[in-house]
Amino acid sequence: xxxPHALALPYPAQGHVIPLMEFSNCLAERGFKITFVLTEFxxxxxxxxxxxxxxxKNQIHCVSIPDGMGPGEDRNQIGKLLECILSAMPGYLxxxxxxxxxxCEDKITCIIADENMGWAVKVAKKMGxxxxxxxxxxxxxxxxxxxIPQLIxxxxxxANGKTRKQEMIQLSSxxxxxxxxxxxxxxxxxxxxxQIIFHFVFTNNQAVKDADxxxxxxxxxxxxxxxxxxxxxxxxxxxxxxxxxxxxxGNFWQEDSTCLSWxxxxxxxxxxxxxxxxxxxLEESQFHELALGLExxxxxxxxxxxxxxxxxxxxxxxxxxxDRVAARRRIVSWAPQQKVLAxxxxxxxxxxxxxxxxxxxxxxGVPFLCxxxxxxxxxxxxxxxxxxxxxxxxxxxxxxxxxxxxxxxKVEEVLGNDNIRAxxxxxxxxxxxxxxxxxSSMKNLNDLVEAMKGTR
Ligand code: UDP
Numbered sequence: 489x490x491x492p493h494a495l496a497l498p499y500p501a502q503g504h505v506i507p508l509m510e511f512s513n514c515l516a517e518r519g520f521k522i523t524f525v526l527t528e529f530x531x532x533x534x535x536x537x538x539x540x541x542x543x544x545k546n547q548i549h550c551v552s553i554p555d556g557m558g559p560g561e562d563r564n565q566i567g568k569l570l571e572c573i574l575s576a577m578p579g580y581l582x583x584x585x586x587x588x589x590x591x592c593e594d595k596i597t598c599i600i601a602d603e604n605m606g607w608a609v610k611v612a613k614k615m616g617x618x619x620x621x622x623x624x625x626x627x628x629x630x631x632x633x634x635x636i637p638q639l640i641x642x643x644x645x646x647a648n649g650k651t652r653k654q655e656m657i658q659l660s661s662x663x664x665x666x667x668x669x670x671x672x673x674x675x676x677x678x679x680x681x682x683q684i685i686f687h688f689v690f691t692n693n694q695a696v697k698d699a700d701x702x703x704x705x706x707x708x709x710x711x712x713x714x715x716x717x718x719x720x721x722x723x724x725x726x727x728x729x730x731x732x733x734x735x736x737x738g739n740f741w742q743e744d745s746t747c748l749s750w751x752x753x754x755x756x757x758x759x760x761x762x763x764x765x766x767x768x769x770l771e772e773s774q775f776h777e778l779a780l781g782l783e784x785x786x787x788x789x790x791x792x793x794x795x796x797x798x799x800x801x802x803x804x805x806x807x808x809x810x811d812r813v814a815a816r817r818r819i820v821s822w823a824p825q826q827k828v829l830a831x832x833x834x835x836x837x838x839x840x841x842x843x844x845x846x847x848x849x850x851x852x853g854v855p856f857l858c859x860x861x862x863x864x865x866x867x868x869x870x871x872x873x874x875x876x877x878x879x880x881x882x883x884x885x886x887x888x889x890x891x892x893x894x895x896x897x898k899v900e901e902v903l904g905n906d907n908i909r910a911x912x913x914x915x916x917x918x919x920x921x922x923x924x925x926x927x928s929s930m931k932n933l934n935d936l937v938e939a940m941k942g943t944r
Contacts, residue, residue, distance in 0.1 A: 606692030649686025781895030
């Protein structure tokens, strides 16, 4: 019998590629051959970011297919990208699988698709290949999304996803309240775009309904009641690459690992880590206020300033800022975040609350300061500050700005709060247990691997 051969397909965004790449690394370690399918655009970005890192031992075979947009077109035109993905990619994927199966001894034995690429489950079914759908966010949000038909029926949203009445929904008393106006398609003002995103979410959501396996990058212990609301959903996370040596992570920007040696020189629990993930864009005025806030805290800080973090042009710092804080700051354009968060010198994490960042902070026991912008980030903030109580919210002032005084005050509060730190450490232990041998996520992962191998 040949090797089991999994084809993995992430949605083309950083926060989707990283966890699916990690899942693929887990499968590769357990004897799977992996074909990791990226869009041509993202493949090029990852290979460019990697080009100077010759040490990487890649056990994953990355290939690419077109996303349906023209080569020079702007992928930030999200509506166009989503329409192209749905119309063009199923055909390209099918052709790719046919080609692999004709030319390769180890034929594809299962397809693992990000739920946001749920259409691929249909392609797999059509071709008679077993399929798994991978949900890269929390199970609580998924529980709401699989109830879209009921939301329509009860008049909360219309058939195009448009909110008819704002509703605060709490699916269980131990889960956060969800505001229906914060669902991902409402993050844009343009009604046409809202409709396209809603259609994309709903189409994928329906397509994965009867997938062979439904997987979630979360752990049962951190949101137990969400799993009774998601029939057949298997938590297998949080999947973190942090402990691996020199394996492909899937970064879109080149990692600046010099910040780790800088961290080595700082006292324990002394550095504020600030990162807004891959997508968030700050207004210039907010960027300046954050810089002045970090200065005002008087603490050391490591700040990720992506080349596209500020709207319009490259970031400019307040006059004299860089010199005034020179002795206690490190600014990088992309950090090895999981290693940074695991470093003993990190005291707290100012985050946009993306699910991966949330899981990474939870797994390392670092207290959070929450600064959500978009989609599920508000829900993740609610988990952090209201359910697990391992962090605090940063609140905007009447001008919609998070002020330097608010930053200083909340940093003092979170660093001075022993209860938050104790809860963060307890949560870390709980999550660590679930991904260790014998733990709930690890058991699900091992069972899944056996079941997937059985389909050969
Ligand atoms: N990340 C990183 N280096 C950085 C900033 C972010 O490696 O400097 C990684 C982070 O560890 C996480 C991912 O990028 O795995 C971001 O995913 P998340 O869900 O937190 O946010 P998104 O980018 O999807 O908004």
